[in-house]
Amino acid sequence: MSNIPKLRFKEFSKEWKEDRLKNVVKVSQGLQIAISDRFITYTKNRVFYITIPFIQGKKVEYIENPRKSILCNDEDILVVRTGSGVGKIIKGVNGAFHNNFFKIKDFPKLDNNFIYYFLIRPKTQFLMSKYAGTSAIPDLNHSDFYAIFLDFPSVPEQKKIATFLISVDTKIDQLNQKLKLLQSYKKGVMQKIFSQEIRFKADDGSDFEAWEEKRLSEMGSTYNGLTNKDKNDFKSKQGYPYLQYKQIFDKASIDISNVGYVCITLDEVKRQRQNKVKYGDILFTTSSETPLEVGMSSVLLSPMKRLYLNSFCFGYRPNSLELLHPMFAKYLFRNRNFRKEIEKLAQGSTRYNISKKEVMKIKVDLPNIMEQIKIANFLSSIDTKIEQTQEQLKATKAFKKSLLQQMFI
Numbered sequence: 001m002s003n004i005p006k007l008r009f010k011e012f013s014k015e016w017k018e019d020r021l022k023n024v025v026k027v028s029q030g031l032q033i034a035i036s037d038r039f040i041t042y043t044k045n046r047v048f049y050i051t052i053p054f055i056q057g058k059k060v061e062y063i064e065n066p067r068k069s070i071l072c073n074d075e076d077i078l079v080v081r082t083g084s085g086v087g088k089i090i091k092g093v094n095g096a097f098h099n100n101f102f103k104i105k106d107f108p109k110l111d112n113n114f115i116y117y118f119l120i121r122p123k124t125q126f127l128m129s130k131y132a133g134t135s136a137i138p139d140l141n142h143s144d145f146y147a148i149f150l151d152f153p154s155v156p157e158q159k160k161i162a163t164f165l166i167s168v169d170t171k172i173d174q175l176n177q178k179l180k181l182l183q184s185y186k187k188g189v190m191q192k193i194f195s196q197e198i199r200f201k202a203d204d205g206s207d208f209e210a211w212e213e214k215r216l217s218e219m220g221s222t223y224n225g226l227t228n229k230d231k232n233d234f235k236s237k238q239g240y241p242y243l244q245y246k247q248i249f250d251k252a253s254i255d256i257s258n259v260g261y262v263c264i265t266l267d268e269v270k271r272q273r274q275n276k277v278k279y280g281d282i283l284f285t286t287s288s289e290t291p292l293e294v295g296m297s298s299v300l301l302s303p304m305k306r307l308y309l310n311s312f313c314f315g316y317r318p319n320s321l322e323l324l325h326p327m328f329a330k331y332l333f334r335n336r337n338f339r340k341e342i343e344k345l346a347q348g349s350t351r352y353n354i355s356k357k358e359v360m361k362i363k364v365d366l367p368n369i370m371e372q373i374k375i376a377n378f379l380s381s382i383d384t385k386i387e388q389t390q391e392q393l394k395a396t397k398a399f400k401k402s403l404l405q406q407m408f409i
Contacts, residue, residue: 024147087128113162291346327376
């Protein structure tokens with residue numbers, strides 16, 4: 001069997017060489033530094049320590065006249081050799097490093113970026129994690145790292161592989177930046193919309209009427225989730241679909257592809273003992289580990305014939321969808337103004353809860369239905385761009401993963 005990768009640039013044809021890392025790279029150990037003294041700080045003039053995770057704000061201590069072996073620069077590759085981050089690869093750091101790391105140095109047969117991509121590929125990451133062991137504090141020692149086999153081609157081919165992968169990473173960085181900008185823009189524009197700093201106009205160019213202040217209790221009513229159920233009722237997938245806590249917590253609109261299933265008896269159906277969720281209902285979580293995450297909401301935008309709600313949430317049903325449009329509700333109950341009111345209601349110490357009775361007392365400013373639709377359409381267009389960028393990012397990351405598997409042996 002030829003020692004060549006599955007995916008290769010056509011101008012190269014020679015077989016790759018195989019060797020242990022011991023014979024093609026060397027590593028140097030970092031400083032012995034007490035955990036309490038480990039930190040990172042940024043300076044152009046002095047040497048600093050680095051650690052995982054990076055921690056800022058500790059007292060700064062410097063190393064005078066450090067030896068060369070414990071210094072790193074932008075081109076050096078650091079490997080986290082102990083702890084939960086074992087195997088993590090770091091580049092682009094200037095300063096001194098401590099003994100949670102070792103630095104790869106002296107690799108004349110290898111291109112710097114080629115060895116970097118070899119180390120971050122899933123297969124190598126798996127081997128480093130395996131050799132580090134499963135003890136409370138995993139540790140990757142030098143001999144185990146050196147035992148890993150590396151297949152490599154000529155330096156020109158290494159450089160071509162690395163350059164191509166760098167271009168993919170550049171695309172990932174650009175998509176990440178684009179995603180952050182879109183998310184920041186959405187956050188800012190939502191704040192301006194719900195503070196009425198931004199107003200929309202009717203199709204004929206006229207102004208919409210002033211928003212009206214309403215209590216939630218004036219606009220709709222609440223209902224409970226599932227009652228009198230035990231764990232056995234949730235074991236079969238032959239029951240009826242129900243919304244799980246995470247579906248409501250994670251997104252402003254329900255993803256019905258992730259429903260759970262629950263056994264509902266014929267008697268419960270006939271006597272209507274369990275509340276069904278309908279299109280346009282807003283579902284709220286009732287508890288969380290922090291006040292900032294309690295009372296998260298999600299709107300059902302997909303009509304379902306029979307759908308139930310889990311016990312740790314409650315439903316809110318508008319009196320009329322002509323009063324509160326479902327797409328507008330998706331944004332209304334996740335905007336910062338409303339979230340602040342919810343956070344005020346959080347009660348507890350280790351786990352926080354809200355009362356639906358108190359939630360119903362919250363007042364909201366409500367535009368008329370036509371302005372609600374315009375607002376919802378505008379924000380939905382931003383969401384579409386965010387989702388498209390997320391899909392592009394996901395696809396590009398998957399492409400990179402595939403390349404790392406097929407461009408190496």
